[in-house]
Amino acid sequence: MDIIHLDAKVWAIIEAEEEPTGYEGLSASAPADGMYIDPNGSPLYLAGGEILTSAEAMIEALGQEAQDALQKTGDPQTVL
Numbered sequence: 001m002d003i004i005h006l007d008a009k010v011w012a013i014i015e016a017e018e019e020p021t022g023y024e025g026l027s028a029s030a031p032a033d034g035m036y037i038d039p040n041g042s043p044l045y046l047a048g049g050e051i052l053t054s055a056e057a058m059i060e061a062l063g064q065e066a067q068d069a070l071q072k073t074g075d076p077q078t079v080l
Contacts, residue, residue, distance in 0.1 A: 004051070005036055005044040013044065033062065035080040045080075055080055 001016040013036060014020065019028035035058060036044045045052040047061035055076035059066040069079045 005038055005042075007038055011036075013046070034058075 001014055001020060003012055003014050005013040013031055030049060031046055033047045034045075035055070036046065038044070043055070045055065045058040047058060052058050052061060059070050059076055059079055066079055070076060073079055
């Protein structure tokens with residue numbers, strides 16, 4: 001199991017062959033597409049279960065609605 005991104009009190013994004021068990025009150029699920037920010041302010045961009053390298057790549061993966069929002073705002077972070 002590899003920890004990809006972590007907010008220790010709230011959530012963790014991990015990569016594992018099998019769902020982790022033994023964490024009372026927590027259940028495993030596929031993370032939703034979006035930007036995840038850890039307590040240090042570091043972003044992680046996920047779409048379709050894949051890690052993306054930038055906000056711009058995330059917007060492209062999200063499709064036309066996100067691209068239209070980028071045209072209006074000019075700021076990828078605001079769109080996300």
